[in-house]
Amino acid sequence: MNKKIFSERDICSKFISPALANAGWDLQTQIREEVALTSGRVVVRGNKAHRDEKTIRRADYVLYLKPGIPLAVVEAKDNNHTVRDGIQQALAYAEMLDVPFAFSSNGDGFLWHDRTLQDGVLEREIGMDEFPSPSELWRRYLAWKGIAPEAEPLYTQDYYPGKPARYYQLNAVNRAIEAVTKGQRRILLVMATGTGKTYTAFQIIWRLWKARAAKRILFLADRNILVDQTKTNDFKPFGGAMTKIENRTVDKSFEIYLSLYQAVTGTEEVQNIYRQFSPEFFDLVVIDECHRGSAAEDSAWREILDYFSSATHLGLTATPKETTEVSNITYFGEPVYTYTLRRGIEDGFLAPYKVIRVDLDKDLGWRPVSGMVDTLGQLVEDRIYNQSDMNRSLVLTRRDEIVARRITEFLRATDRMAKTIVFCEDIDHAARMRQALINANADLAGANPKYVMQITGDNAEGKLELDNFINPRKPYPVIATTSRLMTTGVDAKTCKLVVLDRTINSMTEFKQIIGRGTRIDEEHGKLWFTILDFKKATELFADPAFDGDPVVVFEPEPDGSVVPPEEDSEPAAGPDGHDEPLPPGPDEPGAGRVRYVIDEVPVYVVNERVQYLAPDGRLITESLRDFTRIQIGKRFVSLDAFLQAWSGADRKQAIVAELEEHGILFDELAREVGKDLDPFDLICHIAFGQKPLTRRERAEQVKKRDAFGKYSDKARKVLQALLDKYADDGIANIEQPEVLRLAPIDQLGSPVEIITAFGGRAQYQAALQELERALYQ
Structure with a gap:
């Protein structure tokens, strides 16, 4: 054979x-x-x-x-x-x-x-x-x-059938089960936001529960929405075996318990509901978003974990906290599995992003005139105020207006119904930003008052709209202004714009905020998202800690209390699992410094640049033209080399596609140049300094030369129509066989009839190549 x-x-x-x-x-x-x-x-x-x-x-x-x-x-x-x-x-x-x-x-x-x-x-x-x-x-x-022979039945316990797991979810589940079979009592999984941590936790619990290796399980979170989403969605198969702890008296007949840690702890002993269970009641305690409370030794989480110390503790996080004050790894040990944001983007499971950095003039440094008073009659302290002061110790209301206007300009240019989260310094800032955005979008906000909503821990109406905001099938609210409530655990799959107008000093918080946009929802056209940054927070992308392996730096003082510094602390959560204002920082009212509110100082945009995620995972920070010139120079040593490659290519789109793989953005370049230029002209103009022609100008030149006189009347009409298609849509479209089915070419006959007019497929392809040579002559 x-x-x-x-x-x-x-x-x-x-x-x-x-x-x-x-x-x-x-x-x-x-x-x-x-x-x-x-x-x-x-x-x-x-x-x-x-x-x-x-x-x-x-x-x-x-x-x-x-x-x-x-x-x-x-x-x-x-x-x-x-x-x-x-x-x-x-x-x-x-x-x-x-x-x-x-x-x-x-x-x-x-x-x-x-x-x-x-x-x-x-x-x-x-x-x-x-x-x-x-x-x-x-x-x-x-x-x-x-894995020992006696542990084999546990390791081979069936998964819950249904939604197939992705490869990294299988790895995470199997690694966690493997750790349990080996007697490991503290287990940490690190998985980027949007990669299915809760689904992964469900499969781990399901297999341990069915194998009777864990008969009673406690799932802890610190946000109501996290618990409710978990119970309704991923954990639904547990059915009647599952309950949510909500009352002061617990029913001990269930096997799967979901709870806010605030619901089972309190400052008074009578509020510590978890003590109604015996310390050995639970075999497994799962801590969702464990970077928040359980990393600190003096947290309420730790009280619960210490009480149920005989149970296996499984921590889930996208961002393990490793500082000199708190450490997940010191408590849980090294992660048994890690799946990063960068890997998720490379695999196509997470959405990539582009960054628009906006610099405002007053953020770069502003000093009040002598004797200036604010709207409350306070004498404004004479010093230089910068970006870190804005909306903390200094409020410039005109700044709110310019930020709202830039957000609105972006939405008008893209999609005004794109779900948008605006992260503000605090609740007061979120309220002001809501008002500024309503005024900037008076047409849509007037038609529906829920177009912009403040969704913060103190705002009952806004909190009621949170489920509608994250529901892809609910059009309103469109824009949510928030401070800390939506930094974590909010599954906003269709969020296309993340606005950063808050000072972010914590890599943990930065990753959590960026994670609000990383989910993909192809059904609703969400494949990528934009970060609009007014606070230079995206400089953290260049930090080695971004997506790097966590390193233990925990160094507790002997017999000392462990209290995180304010700038790196996580949002506080109230008894209902919603965020509350943090204690005032060193530059905020109530901490020895007043807050000044000034109306009349104008604010302007002084610089704006767009950064793109390059194929190698880094942000392209050069100007788009400079980056393009560099990339084309790597591929073609001279204009002659490019012209030779272009003329010799059977399909010009193949060269275009190759350059796009190296990060060249032809649509953005054409928009920046401001003309309908073909990729050929963009390359010649930007990389080699040649005078460009628009697609329409190239098409008209070919028509004037009457380059197709040798063809039949019908074939000439087809070539003329292809020239018009080129002028409208570019070279890629006329090289596609489907173009013969599009108007107005389809009026000239079926694809078979059109090809026959040229004498056959080979002759049609030769005529098309002749047309392309005429275009680029």
């Missing part, structure tokens, strides 16, 4: 799948083919976005002991490759799936990479009839993981 004639899929169906079946693998339950591990990175181009299909990572085979417990990856190649050619690809997928076995095959045999080294051999070639059985790989896997 000549295997060289078979495609890769033929090799799979005729040789690899039968070999797996003959080795004892069940084709229905243990083998999955063409497994998409990632969704494909979202690429943002101006105000449009698409998924880069080339970044989708797809394994030819994943082999499972049972659903949810992967063991091995098999990468297939056609028989024109060697048996080794797929092994590095297989190893990359095996690392993603946290499995020790990777195989590659071309139908002649397998190359087996075995990280367990049980035979002392890392790689070996085996025949098609020598593929190891499920029991053989499982025996090696258990030894590699260090």
Whole structure:
């Protein structure tokens, strides 16, 4: 049999799948083919976005002991490759799936990479009839993981069926279960906001509960919305076994308990409801958003954890807190699994972002004139006020107006119904910003007063609208002004604009705020989001701590109280789980410094720049023109080199797509230049200093030269229509076969009839290339 004639899929169906079946693998339950591990990175181009299909990572085979417990990856190649050619690809997928076995095959045999080294051999070639059985790989896997035989039933406990887990969620669940089987009592999972921490927690609890390794479980959070969302959504399968602790007397007949920690603790002993349970009542305590309270030794969380010290403690966070005062890792130990924001964006599970940095003149430094008094008649202290003072010790109401106007300008240019969160310094600032935004959007706010809502801990009406804000199917509210209530745990999938007008000194808080926009909702067109930054907070993107591995720096004083500094503290939460104003900081009223409110001082935008997320995960901070010039210079050493490559390309769009992969934003460049320029002209103009022509000018030049006189009347009409399409939409559209089905070309006949007018498909393609040569002559 000549295997060289078979495609890769033929090799799979005729040789690899039968070999797996003959080795004892069940084709229905243990083998999955063409497994998409990632969704494909979202690429943002101006105000449009698409998924880069080339970044989708797809394994030819994943082999499972049972659903949810992967063991091995098999990468297939056609028989024109060697048996080794797929092994590095297989190893990359095996690392993603946290499995020790990777195989590659071309139908002649397998190359087996075995990280367990049980035979002392890392790689070996085996025949098609020598593929190891499920029991053989499982025996090696258990030894590699260090799971004892008596713990095997727990580790193999079934997942809850339903929504399939992503690869990193399987890793997190399996790593947590593995830690439990080894007797680990404190477990930490670090997963970026929007990656499904609660779903992951549910699967961990489900498996431990069903295996009876944890018969009673307590799930703790410090926001009502977190508890209610959890109970209604991910934890719904627990049904009648689950309850939320809300009353002062608890019913001990349930097995799954959800609670606000505020609901079970208080300053008086009678309020400490958790003491109605015996210290050994719970087998597992899960702490959601554990970076907040449980990291501090003197917190109310810690009282509960210390009381239920015999239980296993599982902490979940997107942002482990590591400072000189508080430490998650000191309490929980190193994370058993980490999935970062950057990795989530690379995999296409999280939304990328672009940043618009806005500098206001008074933020750069303002000094009052001698003897100035504010609106309350207070003499304004004579000193230089800067960005950190704004809306803390100094309120310039004109500043609120200019911020509201810039937010409104952005929404008018994009989508005025895009869900927007404006983070303010405090509740008073949020109230003022609501008013400024209502005035800036008087048309929409007048039509519906819920267009802008203040959603803060002290505002009952706003809190009632929080569920509507995060519901993709509810159009209102559109803009939410907040201080701390929405920094964490608010699942606002369709949030497209995050506005930062608050001083942020904490990396933990910064990551949490950015996380409000990172969720993807393709159903509602949410693939990316914008950060509008008035406070230079996005400089933290350049901090090594952003998305870096947490490092323990906890250094408690001997016998000393551990109280976080105000600038790095987390939002306080009231007894109902909503935020309350923090105690005044050193520059706020009530802390020895008054707050001045001034109406008449004008404020102006002095600088604005847009930063884009580059393919390598960093923000492009150069000007768009400079960045483009640098990238094109890397690809083409001269104008002649570019012209030669362009004229020689069968499809010009291929060159455009290649440059876009390197971060060049042609739509944004055209908008910046202010003309309808083709990518060809943008490159020649920006990179090589050539005078550009608009698409319309190029099309008209071709028409004047009567370049298509040799064609039939019908063919000429098609080429004229293609020129008009080029002038309107650009080169990419006329190179697509679908263009023949679009108006007005479709009026000239069916695609077959049009191609026939040229004498056939090859002749039509030749005519199209001649048209392109004429355009760029």
